[in-house]
């Protein structure tokens with residue numbers, strides 16, 4: 001069971017995107033037990049500086065084609081180049097990060113290869129299916145997150161999936177695979193370039209969930225934008241990041257960048273404090289793997305208490321000020 005993983009870098013830092021490492025490791029856990037290898041495919045202006053790291057997570061080879069005209073995403077060019085690489089390897093599985101580039105290029109390739117592709121998978125595993133032998137089971141929330149659908153591609157190859165950054169976990173231990181990068185010859189066609197980049201205006205990242213050990217999130221129960229300062233103060237006092245439910249974002253209490261959940265960020269902090277959040281499945285999809293969850297809610301039957309390690313039943317307007325006072329006194 002051979003896997004191919006699309007490798008991406010952050011063009012501003014020239015470093016690998018985390019999702020490329022996460023998917024390399026995931027592909028290794030899928031392919032290795034069945035004697036298959038993991039091959040990376042990359043295109044862009046230059047290889048990421050730290051691409052050697054891929055080989056610590058189970059990559060056997062990295063195929064690449066670089067050209068300065070590919071510094072930014074050109075969908076048609078990327079599609080032709082990556083599809084040629086995929087065809088040369090005849091893999092069983094192809095994984096893309098559900099990034100801007102992955103969401104753009106992976107469906108183009110799946111459609112061209114006449115195979116299935118499941119977007120935004122949250123779990124991937126191999127199992128038997130009828131007389132088809134081992135196939136890839138691709139799980140993702142469906143129907144507004146109310147069910148977890150298992151999707152398969154039993155009759156076509158490759159079996160393709162995209163996964164968002166942060167969904168697959170990286171292991172603590174590292175492998176020691178030899179670094180093998182191979183230039184992949186491509187007959188580059190100028191007509192594949194359909195657009196010109198005049199200026200890149202990087203979006204200033206206001207929220208950094210990746211390095212936050214603590215996330216304090218507020219929901220509709222916070223009541224107002226003004227009252228959301230309680231959530232910000234608690235996050236600041238704990239040295240954490242501010243999160244939010246979609247309802248809090250929709251009510252305008254806080255910016256969309258803070259949203260946690262199925263259509264927001266997936267977070268896995270050491271401590272997640274959910275304040276005035278009911279705990280609907282779409283919110284849980286983004287936080288339920290936090291190491292410790294504390295929920296504050298005035299409704300003792302709120303579903304968030306089913307996944308919380310510690311629950312405080314009460315009004316957040318009374319509880320958070322007590323927490324802040326305690327934190328101040330304790331220094």
Ligand SMILES: Cc1cc2nc3c(=O)[nH]c(=O)nc-3n(C[C@H](O)[C@H](O)[C@H](O)COP(=O)(O)OP(=O)(O)OC[C@H]3O[C@@H](n4cnc5c(N)ncnc54)[C@H](O)[C@@H]3O)c2cc1C
Nearest residue numbers: 219220221245246247261262263264276277278283298316
């Ligand atoms: C396709 C789709 C994608 C979605 N994606 C996301 C997503 O990414 N993230 C997300 O969060 N949601 C998402 N949702 C929305 C989700 O279904 C819920 O509507 C949302 O999570 C509810 O937010 P909430 O818990 O803040 O609000 P509510 O469900 O209204 O809950 C508010 C809670 O606050 C409590 N409360 C009220 N006042 C107080 C008080 N003073 N003190 C303490 N507790 C109080 C109440 O008891 C209640 O439990 C999505 C929905 C769909 C259909």
